[in-house]
Structures are given as C-alpha cells and as structure tokens.
Amino acid sequence: MPEVILSAQDLVKHYPIRSGVLRRVAGQVKAVDGVSFDLHKGETLGIVGESGCGKSTLGRLLMRLEEPTSGKVIFGGEDWSGASGRKLRQMRRNIQIVFQDPYTSLNPRMTVGDIVGEPLEIHSDVVPKGGRRKRVQELLDLVGLNPEHINRYPHQFSGGQRQRIGIARGIALNPSVLVCDEPVSALDVSVQAQVVNLMEKLQDELGLAYVFIAHDLSVVRHISDRVGVMYLGRMAELGEEDEVYSRPTHPYTQALLSAVPVPDPTLRGKRDQIVLQGDVPSPANPPSGCRFHTRCWKAQEVCTIDEPELEMRPDGVGAHLSRCHFAEPRLILETVDVSDVEPDTRFAGTEVQDMSDLGSGLGAAGGGEDLGSSAADAGVERSSALHPDTDQAPQDTTRLVDEQPGDDRPTR
Ligand SMILES: Nc1ncnc2c1ncn2[C@@H]1O[C@H](COP(=O)(O)OP(=O)(O)OP(=O)(O)O)[C@@H](O)[C@H]1O
Ligand code: SF4
Numbered sequence: 001m002p003e004v005i006l007s008a009q010d011l012v013k014h015y016p017i018r019s020g021v022l023r024r025v026a027g028q029v030k031a032v033d034g035v036s037f038d039l040h041k042g043e044t045l046g047i048v049g050e051s052g053c054g055k056s057t058l059g060r061l062l063m064r065l066e067e068p069t070s071g072k073v074i075f076g077g078e079d080w081s082g083a084s085g086r087k088l089r090q091m092r093r094n095i096q097i098v099f100q101d102p103y104t105s106l107n108p109r110m111t112v113g114d115i116v117g118e119p120l121e122i123h124s125d126v127v128p129k130g131g132r133r134k135r136v137q138e139l140l141d142l143v144g145l146n147p148e149h150i151n152r153y154p155h156q157f158s159g160g161q162r163q164r165i166g167i168a169r170g171i172a173l174n175p176s177v178l179v180c181d182e183p184v185s186a187l188d189v190s191v192q193a194q195v196v197n198l199m200e201k202l203q204d205e206l207g208l209a210y211v212f213i214a215h216d217l218s219v220v221r222h223i224s225d226r227v228g229v230m231y232l233g234r235m236a237e238l239g240e241e242d243e244v245y246s247r248p249t250h251p252y253t254q255a256l257l258s259a260v261p262v263p264d265p266t267l268r269g270k271r272d273q274i275v276l277q278g279d280v281p282s283p284a285n286p287p288s289g290c291r292f293h294t295r296c297w298k299a300q301e302v303c304t305i306d307e308p309e310l311e312m313r314p315d316g317v318g319a320h321l322s323r324c325h326f327a328e329p330r331l332i333l334e335t336v337d338v339s340d341v342e343p344d345t346r347f348a349g350t351e352v353q354d355m356s357d358l359g360s361g362l363g364a365a366g367g368g369e370d371l372g373s374s375a376a377d378a379g380v381e382r383s384s385a386l387h388p389d390t391d392q393a394p395q396d397t398t399r400l401v402d403e404q405p406g407d408d409r410p411t412r
C-alpha cells in the first residue's frame with residue numbers, strides 16, 4: 001500500500017448554538033464528532049452520507065478552512081492543526097479544494113487567467129512572475145480548456161467548463177491532495193462523466209490523492225478506491241470500495257445502497273429494499289449509544305446504551321471497519337451481488353484519452369453519447385428533469401453535451 005499522505009485523527013468540529021439577547025451558548029451542533037482515517041498517496045477516498053452528516057465540514061477541516069474543536073490533521077507526517085501564517089500557507093499549497101457549485105464558486109469579475117493564476121500570485125515562489133501566464137495556459141490545456149480563452153470571464157463558459165476552471169485552479173500549485181466537495185453534483189449527468197474522467201486522468205498523470213465528497217453513491221463507487229460512510233458526524237463504515245458496496249455490514253450503509261437505482265429492470269423487483277423510518281436526528285442532540293439506533297431495524301437494548309467502536313467486523317474474509325454491534329454482510333440484491341452492477345454505464349464511452357483530441361479544448365467531444373437506457377436509469381434523478389436551457393427530454397439531455405469543440409456560446 002502507498003504511503004499515508006494525510007491523516008485525520010479524531011477530528012471534531014462543534015458549532016456553538018447561541019440564543020437570547022446576550023447570545024449565550026445554548027448548545028453545540030456536533031457537525032463532525034471524532035472522525036479518523038488515513039489517505040494514501042494517489043488514492044481516492046470517497047465520503048458519502050445524508051445531507052447534514054458533516055461531509056463538507058470534514059472537507060473544510062482537512063483544508064484548515066475551519067479550526068477543529070479538537071483532533072489533528074497530519075500531512076506528510078507533520079501535525080498542521082495549530083499552523084498559521086507562513087506554515088499554514090505551506091500546507092495549503094499541498095492540499096487544495098474544488099467546490100460543488102461551478103456557478104458561484106468562481107469570481108464573476110475575474111478572468112479565467114486571474115482565477116487560475118491567483119494561487120500562483122499568492123505562492124509567488126512556485127512559478128516566476130514572467131512564467132505565470134504560460135503556466136496558466138498549460139493548466140487550461142491540461143483540464144481540456146482552450147488556452148486562448150485565458151481572458152474570458154466565467155459566465156462565458158458552461159457548467160462543465162467552469163468546473164474544469166475550478167479544477168485547474170485546484171491543481172495550479174501541484175498539490176498532493178485535492179479535497180473535492182460534491183464536484184459534479186451540480187452538473188448535467190453526461191458532463192458529470194466527463195469531469196469525473198478528467199479527474200481520474202489528472203490523478204494518473206499527477207499522482208494526486210482525492211477526498212471525494214458526494215451523495216451520489218454510483219459516482220463515488222466509480223471513482224473511489226476506498227469509501228467512508230458518515231452518519232451524524234461519525235464514520236459508520238469504512239473500507240475498500242468493493243467491500244463496502246458488495247458486502248456492506250452497517251445497517252445504515254445497507255439502507256443507503258438499497259436506494260441506489262438498479263440499472264437492470266429485471267432485477268428491480270428482486271432488490272432487497274430497506275426503507276428507513278423517521279428523520280435524521282439533530283446533530284445538536286444525537287441519540288445515546290449508537291447514533292443510528294432510532295432508525296435501525298436491528299437495534300437492541302445495548303444499542304441505546306453502548307456506542308459501538310469503529311472496528312474491523314465481522315471476523316474473517318471481507319472484514320472492514322464498521323461501527324455496529326451486530327455488523328454482518330448483507331447482499332442488497334438477493335440474486336445478484338451489488339458489484340455486478342459495475343461498471344456504471346454512465347461512464348462508458350466517455351473516456352478522454354488524449355486532451356489534444358478536444359479540438360478547441362472545450363471538453364470531451366461526444367462524451368456521453370453512448371449512454372444506454374441503463375445509464376439513464378442509473379442517473380434517474382437528474383436525467384428525469386428537462387434540460388434548463390433547451391427543454392429537451394431526458395434522453396436528449398444526455399446528448400446535450402455542453403462542451404462541444406468550438407462551442408463557446410455563453411450559457412447565461
Ligand atoms: N458554520 C456553521 N455554523 C453552524 N452550523 C453549521 C455550520 N456549518 C455546518 N453546520 C451544521 O453542521 C452540520 C453538518 O453540515 P455539513 O455542511 O458539513 O453537512 P453535509 O454533509 O456537507 O451536508 P450536504 O450533503 O447537505 O452538503 C449541519 O447540521 C449544519 O447545519
Ligand atoms: S449498533 Fe445497533 S442500532 Fe447501531 S447500527 Fe448496529 S444494530 Fe443498529
């Protein structure tokens with residue numbers, strides 16, 4: 001296994017809840033409540049979980065955009081938790097972030113050249129002043145954009161292209177780790193595949209390690225080497241992608257996986273579907289014992305009192321980290337192992353082999369055109385909506401690749 005490059009050690013982030021005229025602290029939102037993991041050089045760790053479970057907070061803690069309440073972030077064997085000033089800047093050079101929304105995460109008043117080049121201005125020793133424009137153009141080329149568009153503004157690009165700008169900015173300083181917080185969630189399903197494939201290509205070329213935060217389990221499965229499942233600020237299950245998806249042992253993971261759309265229509269009725277009862281409890285007042293016990297069909301008295309540790313369970317082959325007293329593997333599909341759903345056909349035929357093939361540099365031409373009906377099923381949530389710009393039906397939406405070569409129409 002490659003060396004560990006980044007470690008989260010018992011990371012905690014509690015936000016105070018203030019009330020009254022004096023703004024006294026009336027409680028704490030336990031957004032992240034003791035999360036630990038190692039990230040290895042060049043690997044992708046996917047982080048999934050329901051909305052509000054603390055994924056983004058965890059990402060911000062890793063980047064030190066937020067100060068942890070307690071716990072440590074170890075990078076390259078060094079504890080960066082208390083770092084500030086020059087030392088913090090040094091750390092930020094190595095850990096960069098890509099945000100979810102390509103529409104709001106880029107400054108509309110800055111040109112693409114300024115946006116991508118800004119980190120080079122801040123870390124002025126990385127590239128000498130005279131060479132920055134050339135470096136920015138190289139970066140644009142690397143992410144499949146036309147280097148000649150360096151003076152354009154974000155509104156002159158499509159969503160997928162903007163996310164490429166965000167990625168170019170993220171890799172400008174040659175970081176070792178990229179924290180990606182829902183990097184493709186805001187994109188059309190076919191463009192998602194192109195951006196994910198671009199990220200995989202960059203990972204191979206640059207040896208990047210990704211912390212890939214998302215709620216789309218199919219996308220996470222496609223890109224991740226290992227996957228962590230979060231519930232109410234804690235890691236519920238953590239293991240190799242195949243272990244977590246094919247032999248999930250935590251009831252929460254099993255319920256999440258049972259809700260993933262099944263591409264093969266003949267298997268849909270045979271799926272072991274688990275419908276969770278009740279809402280997610282408040283992170284300000286998490287349940288005693290196992291945090292999942294209020295929604296767990298397997299809960300017993302011990303679960304309400306004793307919080308299970310995140311341990312290797314059960315004994316034997318396929319054991320991986322799970323926070324459940326009664327962890328046991330469960331096939332979500334009775335007749336077919338969940339792993340048989342691989343590969344996610346959304347990603348078929350969208351491989352970007354050579355960035356020079358991208359014509360004017362505006363994305364992977366034709367990517368997503370081979371999407372079959374199963375792919376449409378896999379992305380059923382998003383593809384069922386009409387395309388906002390064209391009012392085309394979903395089937396056509398997969399063909400509306402908004403990154404055709406030479407396509408430099410403004411989208412807004
Ligand atoms: N700055 C803040 N102040 C107070 N509470 C916060 C703050 N940021 C996040 N929270 C709370 O922490 C919890 C975790 O939020 P977070 O944004 O990390 O969740 P998430 O898993 O990323 O959700 P989503 O999938 O919707 O993006 C939520 O209850 C949220 O309301
Ligand atoms: S510890 Fe108990 S309540 Fe928690 S997930 Fe396991 S069975 Fe369910």
Ligand SMILES: [Mg+2]
Nearest residue numbers: 055056057181
């Ligand atoms: Mg989030």
